[in-house]
Amino acid sequence: MTAHMQRRKGLQTWMAAQAMPGSSSSPHAISRIQAFASTASGGLGSYTLLQVETRSGITGYGECSPLSQTDVQALNSLLGRPAHSYEPLTAMAPAPARGGLNMALLDIVGKITKAPVYRVLGGPTRFKARAVARLTGSTDIELQQDMQRQSSLGVKAFLVPVDKPPAPNQGSHFVKLHVQRLQALKAAMPDGDFAFEATNELSAGDASSLATAIESMRPLWFDEPCPVTNLDTIRKVSYETVVPLGFGRTIEDASTFQDLLREGLIDLVRPDMQVHGISGVCRIASMAETYYTAVAPRHEAGPITIAAALHAAAAMPNFFILQIPRSGPGSAVIRDGFFELPKGPGLGVTVDTKQWERNRIA
Amino acid sequence: MNRRHFLGAAAAAVTFAGSKAVNASPESIAVEADPCGCSPFFAQAIRRQNDVDMFKDVNTNLRVTDMKVFGVSLTPDSDRPYVFVKIETNQGIVGWGEATLEGKAAAAMSCVQDFREFIVGSDPMQVEHHWQSMYVHSFYRAGPVIGSAISGIDQALWDIRGKALGVPVYQLLGGPFEERGVRGYYHAENARTDEDLAKLRETALSTGVSCFKVGLPDQAYEWIETSAKIDKAVKHMARYREKLGDDIDIAVDFHAKTSPSVASILVKEVEPLHLLWVEEPCPPENVEAMHRISRRSTTPIATGERLVAAFGCRELIEKGVVDILQTDINHVGGITGLRKVASMANFSGISMAPHACEGPIGGLATLHVDSSMPNFLVQEICSFVEPGDKENVWAEWFGFAPMRMVDGKFPLPQKPGIGFELTEAALAKYPFGGSKPMARVFQTDGSVGEW
Numbered sequence: 001m002t003a004h005m006q007r008r009k010g011l012q013t014w015m016a017a018q019a020m021p022g023s024s025s026s027p028h029a030i031s032r033i034q035a036f037a038s039t040a041s042g043g044l045g046s047y048t049l050l051q052v053e054t055r056s057g058i059t060g061y062g063e064c065s066p067l068s069q070t071d072v073q074a075l076n077s078l079l080g081r082p083a084h085s086y087e088p089l090t091a092m093a094p095a096p097a098r099g100g101l102n103m104a105l106l107d108i109v110g111k112i113t114k115a116p117v118y119r120v121l122g123g124p125t126r127f128k129a130r131a132v133a134r135l136t137g138s139t140d141i142e143l144q145q146d147m148q149r150q151s152s153l154g155v156k157a158f159l160v161p162v163d164k165p166p167a168p169n170q171g172s173h174f175v176k177l178h179v180q181r182l183q184a185l186k187a188a189m190p191d192g193d194f195a196f197e198a199t200n201e202l203s204a205g206d207a208s209s210l211a212t213a214i215e216s217m218r219p220l221w222f223d224e225p226c227p228v229t230n231l232d233t234i235r236k237v238s239y240e241t242v243v244p245l246g247f248g249r250t251i252e253d254a255s256t257f258q259d260l261l262r263e264g265l266i267d268l269v270r271p272d273m274q275v276h277g278i279s280g281v282c283r284i285a286s287m288a289e290t291y292y293t294a295v296a297p298r299h300e301a302g303p304i305t306i307a308a309a310l311h312a313a314a315a316m317p318n319f320f321i322l323q324i325p326r327s328g329p330g331s332a333v334i335r336d337g338f339f340e341l342p343k344g345p346g347l348g349v350t351v352d353t354k355q356w357e358r359n360r361i362a
Numbered sequence: 363m364n365r366r367h368f369l370g371a372a373a374a375a376v377t378f379a380g381s382k383a384v385n386a387s388p389e390s391i392a393v394e395a396d397p398c399g400c401s402p403f404f405a406q407a408i409r410r411q412n413d414v415d416m417f418k419d420v421n422t423n424l425r426v427t428d429m430k431v432f433g434v435s436l437t438p439d440s441d442r443p444y445v446f447v448k449i450e451t452n453q454g455i456v457g458w459g460e461a462t463l464e465g466k467a468a469a470a471m472s473c474v475q476d477f478r479e480f481i482v483g484s485d486p487m488q489v490e491h492h493w494q495s496m497y498v499h500s501f502y503r504a505g506p507v508i509g510s511a512i513s514g515i516d517q518a519l520w521d522i523r524g525k526a527l528g529v530p531v532y533q534l535l536g537g538p539f540e541e542r543g544v545r546g547y548y549h550a551e552n553a554r555t556d557e558d559l560a561k562l563r564e565t566a567l568s569t570g571v572s573c574f575k576v577g578l579p580d581q582a583y584e585w586i587e588t589s590a591k592i593d594k595a596v597k598h599m600a601r602y603r604e605k606l607g608d609d610i611d612i613a614v615d616f617h618a619k620t621s622p623s624v625a626s627i628l629v630k631e632v633e634p635l636h637l638l639w640v641e642e643p644c645p646p647e648n649v650e651a652m653h654r655i656s657r658r659s660t661t662p663i664a665t666g667e668r669l670v671a672a673f674g675c676r677e678l679i680e681k682g683v684v685d686i687l688q689t690d691i692n693h694v695g696g697i698t699g700l701r702k703v704a705s706m707a708n709f710s711g712i713s714m715a716p717h718a719c720e721g722p723i724g725g726l727a728t729l730h731v732d733s734s735m736p737n738f739l740v741q742e743i744c745s746f747v748e749p750g751d752k753e754n755v756w757a758e759w760f761g762f763a764p765m766r767m768v769d770g771k772f773p774l775p776q777k778p779g780i781g782f783e784l785t786e787a788a789l790a791k792y793p794f795g796g797s798k799p800m801a802r803v804f805q806t807d808g809s810v811g812e813w
Binding site: 124126127128217219220221239244262267268290291292294318319320321338 | 623650
């Protein structure tokens with residue numbers, strides 16, 4: 001992060017704090033914030049459940065990145081502030097808590113207004129949201145079996161894993177292996193559509209080789225083909241192929257999306273729900289709209305996050321697709337390849353925190 | 363004195379000194395503008411000049427006596443009623459122009475009348491001056507509504523200029539580059555079967571028509587597209603090339619239905635078809651987004667029908683984003699606006715394929731500008747120039763048959779002005795049916811799609 005980016009980020013937090021009184025006479029002032037660690041601790045998909053209560057007796061839930069005790073203490077500085085001020089409060093929260101706090105506060109605003117969050121935000125812009133299923137399996141046969149299993153939901157779009165390369169730079173074998181993988185899946189489901197998911201682990205050169213090799217197969221997009229470090233390395237991929245590129249996994253500062261959009265290096269904006277929250281993702285979507293670019297929110301946590309992502313999808317004009325969680329759709333309903341919108345009020349997800357008690361972060 | 367008082371006083375003093383300078387001119391009378399209510403301590407210092415005829419020593423005796431605007435709906439529920447502007451003068455010369463704005467007819471008509479004070483009482487010959495005044499003094503510069511209104515008035519002024527000077531407008535513009543007229547093209551979308559296309563090719567060859575335009579096969583495209591829809595679009599385009607042959611130019615209008623991501627794939631895949639151009643591969647506000655498409659393919663890119671004035675085209679031209687510009691004489695700012703875009707595009711080696719898909723007045727007016735462009739490629743004209751049940755409006759209004767291409771070219775109008783006479787009575791049969799929305803397209807999930 002450059003010095004001016006750091007300064008800009010610092011200013012945002014500072015300005016939010018200036019805008020807010022220390023305590024509020026609002027009936028919806030925050031009276032209590034509790035945090036619980038998810039059971040899947042440590043690895044991908046672990047998160048912290050936030051429970052925010054107001055003086056008026058409304059409870060909102062969110063899922064954020066794993067929090068430390070220090071983070072939770074810092075969050076408690078928000079007590080007494082009005083819960084409906086979700087923008088300044090999100091900016092004032094410690095970074096790992098922001099996305100989840102934003103969800104919880106919007107959940108509260110929705111419950112205050114007795115409306116689903118997407119209606120609070122000006123939606124719905126659509127009545128359903130297209131789903132994409134992530135395929136898992138260690139062999140091509142297993143991937144095909146998983147595709148057949150998941151296609152029972154009516155899903156026709158699939159994320160296909162790219163193998164973690166054994167060394168930074170790969171050759172013909174690696175490219176051919178993945179071309180064959182895609183060909184086999186396509187042969188097994190001719191009306192299916194596929195996106196490669198490389199989780200940041202390819203060099204730009206390898207990403208470009210692979211993208212060029214699959215271009216004629218018209219994949220939906222290539223997710224995280226290479227790291228977002230030097231924009232000029234991505235430029236190589238973007239100039240050498242017209243396969244649409246998706247980025248977002250590692251992007252914490254929304255201005256990095258602006259850099260990618262301005263330089264014409266991104267086709268699918270993939271902001272993470274835990275990092276940016278509902279309103280943050282919608283703000284990024286507003287910017288992407290001016291580049292005629294779509295958004296596919298990324299989420300790795302639990303049932304609240306998938307609901308939050310669906311509310312965001314139904315609040316923005318340029319949503320494209322949302323992945324089905326690894327653990328299955330849960331309380332979300334998928335029909336003919338599309339998620340139904342959650343009903344609300346608020347996020348429309350109920351949580352029984354009794355079973356979370358032993359994971360409390362105090 | 364508190365801080366606010368001090369700032370207010372200083373600001374007022376500066377502005378007051380400025381307005382004194384205006385007052386010092388004996389030629390002008392400054393009058394107070396209406397107060398806008400944001401300056402509580404001091405009187406409003408903004409002034410406007412009254413209508414003093416500063417040009418009385420250099421102008422003609424010709425004066426505009428009235429300006430009228432007509433909404434003309436060929437059918438009661440037409441989604442694109444024509445908007446015609448009529449300007450009358452003290453010497454009996456009448457000029458007509460077209461300000462048609464699809465889906466926003468009432469707004470364009472109203473905006474024409476907003477310019478009444480700019481035009482009535484003035485010398486219609488100083489068209490460039492009036493154009494500047496309408497554009498600059500509108501403060502907000504031009505969007506499509508102001509652009510269309512200016513276009514209609516500008517055409518009517520050029521019509522008067524030509525009639526007053528006794529020559530067709532193209533001669534005032536320094537044309538023609540081509541005596542035989544202006545190369546045109548037709549749409550080929552209604553030719554669906556192989557037999558249709560074979561017949562179209564035959565007709566084209568026998569009549570000298572050298573170019574057709576088609577659209578994409580699906581009504582809407584999403585931000586990222588499935589392989590099936592991309593395949594369908596590519597095959598659709600390839601079929602036209604296959605059936606129409608290599609010796610007929612084919613342009614494909616994406617109509618901004620596609621995102622830059624989808625368009626990039628399509629224009630690259632159809633490179634071997636050597637299309638004349640792909641049009642509006644994405645919407646026009648973001649020039650760099652369109653640049654991303656054009657620099658990743660050899661397929662020529664065209665755009666411009668939604669752009670207003672040379673100001674609206676400047677970035678596309680200077681960055682070399684497109685190969686062809688298509689500004690529309692009824693939106694870009696009339697004859698004056700279209701001529702300026704063409705001139706600037708020519709400096710960058712960019713060709714002109716102007717759009718004129720509204721009524722016959724704009725269709726006739728654009729031919730004059732086309733014939734004076736060094737970088738003219740081909741003209742799109744709708745307005746029932748092809749045989750059909752609505753072509754009789756030409757005879758009803760102008761007393762002559764619809765203009766038809768001869769050997770692939772629209773002959774130049776040869777009468778003074780734009781080249782026709784029209785009476786209000788002739789339009790009475792087609793009263794204004796009100797504004798109607800253009801096609802509204804929605805995606806599978808109900809979200810808004812580009813038409």
